[in-house]
Amino acid sequence: MDVQERNSTRIYDLSSGPNLPEWIGERARRNLSKRDASIRRRIDLLQDFAMPTSSSKLMMSNDGRFVMGAGTYSPRIRCFDVSELSMKFERYVDAEVVDMLFLGEDYGKFAVLQNNRSVQFHANYGQHTSLRIPTFGRALAYEPTTCELLVACSGKAGRNSVSKTLGGGEVYRINLEEGRFSSPLTYRTKSNLPNDESGSVAAPVVGGSCIAVSPAHALTALGGSDGVVRFWDNRTSPSTGPDDINLKPFCGLDVKSSTAGFGFYDESNMLLNVNPGEVTSLAFDRAGMHIVAGTFGGCVALYDVRSSKPLHVKEHQYGIPIHTVRFHSGSGTILSCDAKLVKAWSDGRTGKVGSIVTNIEGSTNFTHFIAAGDEKDPTGNQSGLILCAGEQPKMQAFYCPALGSAPRWCSFLDSITEELEERDLGSHREGVSSSSDLLPVDGASSGIYEDYKFLTRSEIDELGIQNLVGTPLLRGYMHGFFVDIGLYNRIRSVAKPFEYEEYRKKKIREKMEEKRASRIAPKKMKKQPKVNKELAQRLESKASIGGKGTSTKLAKSLIEDHRFGLLFSDPNYEIDEEDINFKLRNPSGVTSKRADKDDMDSDEDDNGSELNTQGEFKRVSDNDDDGWEENESESDIYDTDSDEDGFRGAKVRGENYEEMKVLEKKLEYFGNKGERKKKIKKVMMYEADDYNGSSNSALKIGLGSATSSRESKIRREEVEMSLEERLKRLKDQSNDINEAKNLEVKGDSRTKEVVYVPNDTKKKMEAEEEKKRQGGRDDEQRKRKRRGIKGGVKNPFQNKIS
Numbered sequence: 084m085d086v087q088e089r090n091s092t093r094i095y096d097l098s099s100g101p102n103l104p105e106w107i108g109e110r111a112r113r114n115l116s117k118r119d120a121s122i123r124r125r126i127d128l129l130q131d132f133a134m135p136t137s138s139s140k141l142m143m144s145n146d147g148r149f150v151m152g153a154g155t156y157s158p159r160i161r162c163f164d165v166s167e168l169s170m171k172f173e174r175y176v177d178a179e180v181v182d183m184l185f186l187g188e189d190y191g192k193f194a195v196l197q198n199n200r201s202v203q204f205h206a207n208y209g210q211h212t213s214l215r216i217p218t219f220g221r222a223l224a225y226e227p228t229t230c231e232l233l234v235a236c237s238g239k240a241g242r243n244s245v246s247k248t249l250g251g252g253e254v255y256r257i258n259l260e261e262g263r264f265s266s267p268l269t270y271r272t273k274s275n276l277p278n279d280e281s282g283s284v285a286a287p288v289v290g291g292s293c294i295a296v297s298p299a300h301a302l303t304a305l306g307g308s309d310g311v312v313r314f315w316d317n318r319t320s321p322s323t324g325p326d327d328i329n330l331k332p333f334c335g336l337d338v339k340s341s342t343a344g345f346g347f348y349d350e351s352n353m354l355l356n357v358n359p360g361e362v363t364s365l366a367f368d369r370a371g372m373h374i375v376a377g378t379f380g381g382c383v384a385l386y387d388v389r390s391s392k393p394l395h396v397k398e399h400q401y402g403i404p405i406h407t408v409r410f411h412s413g414s415g416t417i418l419s420c421d422a423k424l425v426k427a428w429s430d431g432r433t434g435k436v437g438s439i440v441t442n443i444e445g446s447t448n449f450t451h452f453i454a455a456g457d458e459k460d461p462t463g464n465q466s467g468l469i470l471c472a473g474e475q476p477k478m479q480a481f482y483c484p485a486l487g488s489a490p491r492w493c494s495f496l497d498s499i500t501e502e503l504e505e506r507d508l509g510s511h512r513e514g515v516s517s518s519s520d521l522l523p524v525d526g527a528s529s530g531i532y533e534d535y536k537f538l539t540r541s542e543i544d545e546l547g548i549q550n551l552v553g554t555p556l557l558r559g560y561m562h563g564f565f566v567d568i569g570l571y572n573r574i575r576s577v578a579k580p581f582e583y584e585e586y587r588k589k590k591i592r593e594k595m596e597e598k599r600a601s602r603i604a605p606k607k608m609k610k611q612p613k614v615n616k617e618l619a620q621r622l623e624s625k626a627s628i629g630g631k632g633t634s635t636k637l638a639k640s641l642i643e644d645h646r647f648g649l650l651f652s653d654p655n656y657e658i659d660e661e662d663i664n665f666k667l668r669n670p671s672g673v674t675s676k677r678a679d680k681d682d683m684d685s686d687e688d689d690n691g692s693e694l695n696t697q698g699e700f701k702r703v704s705d706n707d708d709d710g711w712e713e714n715e716s717e718s719d720i721y722d723t724d725s726d727e728d729g730f731r732g733a734k735v736r737g738e739n740y741e742e743m744k745v746l747e748k749k750l751e752y753f754g755n756k757g758e759r760k761k762k763i764k765k766v767m768m769y770e771a772d773d774y775n776g777s778s779n780s781a782l783k784i785g786l787g788s789a790t791s792s793r794e795s796k797i798r799r800e801e802v803e804m805s806l807e808e809r810l811k812r813l814k815d816q817s818n819d820i821n822e823a824k825n826l827e828v829k830g831d832s833r834t835k836e837v838v839y840v841p842n843d844t845k846k847k848m849e850a851e852e853e854k855k856r857q858g859g860r861d862d863e864q865r866k867r868k869r870r871g872i873k874g875g876v877k878n879p880f881q882n883k884i885s
């Protein structure tokens with residue numbers, strides 16, 4: 084069972100746990116209790132204490148032995164014997180039950196008010212008779228001094244009724260001793276309205292919503308829809324005439340004016356002809372000196388019958404109608420219930436009037452509640468067991484030890500709750516949480532029946548078990564069928580054999596996604612525009628540079644402003660760069676595309692942009708064809724540690740380059756150490772095969788077209804040369820060229836890359852090669868010494884042979 088704690092008061096929910104269907108047998112119930120711990124540990128207070136769909140009314144017999152409930156669908160009545168903890172009988176009725184009332188000590192005589200304007204009388208053998216009332220009834224009450232059944236109706240009565248012409252309403256009296264109707268109790272409204280057009284008096288109708296009879300004296304109270312409680316004294320016997328003064332109320336209590344300004348009722352959502360001050364429930368205490376009234380607006384007013392001023396007005400926070408109120412004399416509290424909760428608050432005898440004792444909240448909306456008693460306490464004034472009817476199949480039961488002890492027929496609740504409280508107290512002393520021990524059974528089940536699966540007709544066709552329809556394996560329920568969960572799993576495994584593999588892959592995929600979510604995700608690529616991609620790239624490059632320039636601000640505004648969104652999505656706004664108007668407005672063209680960035684003739688820098696950090700164009704010197712910036716010093720251009728940089732612009736390193744390098748490092752050591760020199764990338768020279776310069780150096784190094792006239796002339800000269808002169812020319816060419824390779828071919832021409840090696844660098848390379856050769860000879864000598872071979876010893880047989 085679940086445990087609620089409100090204002091340091093514990094409330095035990097006895098109706099929590101899984102539901103079991105009605106059609107399973109006792110053996111199946113025992114088997115389920117063996118397999119399922121939640122079923123084995125649950126508290127089944129009354130067996131089958133439920134209705135098929137919902138319940139509307141509960142009442143306790145006058146001897147405290149029977150509990151009767153009304154529910155739907157279909158409309159029915161079920162009686163439970165508390166001594167046997169099971170259902171006594173079940174009876175079906177013609178219409179939905181509005182109210183019920185026991186007329187005897189047990190279930191042998193009781194009356195049922197239905198919503199079809201009829202009152203049924205039942206005996207122990209079944210329905211005895213039925214009476215039809217002139218208008219719809221709302222509540223029942225029994226007056227024992229006159230043996231009359233009082234029926235509060237909804238307003239204007241039949242055609243022969245006095246209230247039809249004079250307004251107001253009536254309370255029907257059914258004399259159970261004589262078996263006929265007596266003269267009804269009549270009442271009128273307080274205000275006198277003017278005549279209508281026909282000359283008759285306008286007759287406002289006032290219905291009776293609830294009725295109660297004091298247990299101490301013969302005083303009847305009727306709560307009206309106009310917010311007034313009217314009282315009749317049944318000790319005076321009325322005469323036979325309809326105008327008898329004893330049939331009219333002797334006083335009235337204006338509850339509407341007393342509760343005005345209280346509560347949380349939303350008057351903006353007020354329906355037509357709905358009065359938030361309407362009295363919806365009434366109850367007397369055992370002494371008959373106090374009366375409590377609940378209103379449609381969610382307020383409860385406590386009165387002393389000797390005063391028209393309320394002792395206290397209690398507000399329910401939801402602003403919905405109060406459908407049930409009662410005094411609980413054992414705990415000195417008043418229990419008031421709306422659809423959301425049962426509120427227990429002090430009536431002033433045991434504490435401050437209006438102070439909250441506890442609130443009982445259910446899983447669904449409440450429609451009625453009673454305090455269950457026993458044979459010694461039939462009214463339940465000493466009981467802490469609250470039974471609630473609600474909008475769910477199972478009727479809910481709550482046990483609150485603060486209100487009283489458990490009835491004798493369920494006295495085991497006291498021992499269970501005491502053990503749980505002792506266990507909880509001990510665990511708190513040891514500093515261990517006891518939430519798991521305190522709740523043996525988890526919360527209410529998510530479905531109707533946990534051990535059965537509900538299938539629709541389409542799902543049955545999908546599984547291919549149409550032949551089971553009509554057999555005990557499929558139990559018809561509303562628009563589908565219930566099937567045992569074990570049978571359903573076996574059928575599903577046969578109908579869908581690969582479902583487990585799909586489920587397993589899905590779980591693995593979910594776990595992988597959870598692991599990936601904890602990693603640093605890569606930056607998502609921005610969606611490229613459909614139209615004007617080049618313009619968008621240029622604007623983004625300008626905006627990403629930053630700065631406070633005008634061009635940067637304009638670029639950001641074009642990208643971020645939603646008004647220019649169509650410029651990159653609508654084909655009608657596409658820029659045609661081949662159009663004559665575009666060329667006239669942009670005579671120098673636009674920034675080159677990304678594909679042309681590798682072109683050495685381009686004026687762009689290494690980052691693909693000609694703008695500096697301030698958003699302005701960089702100045703480039705006129706004599707620098709390779710795109711170096713003007714602000715770079717000459718020493719920064721030529722100062723590099725790389726030996727492969729043989730050619731820089733138009734200057735070549737001299738023969739004393741190494742000595743100058745050492746000297747510059749010494750000066751730098753004694754000079755400014757914080758200044759760092761800027762390195763630049765190696766710049767290559769390219770020369771096309773259609774070179775037409777005056778110098779023929781390109782032909783000497785092997786460049787140019789094979790079909791050109793100059794190359795043909797050189798070949799003719801080589802034919803006339805001797806072999807010695809050709810070798811000498813090749814040797815000279817190898818001294819000037821270190822490496823040449825084709826980079827790309829365009830049409831019939833070709834482009835070659837040439838690397839020049841100066842004399843000083845070549846001497847240095849030769850020195851390094853000589854050093855490597857010398858090192859190789861030294862290594863050979865060391866190896867010979869380790870093997871014991873002396874170097875430089877001539878062959879002893881050499882002189883002899885010579």
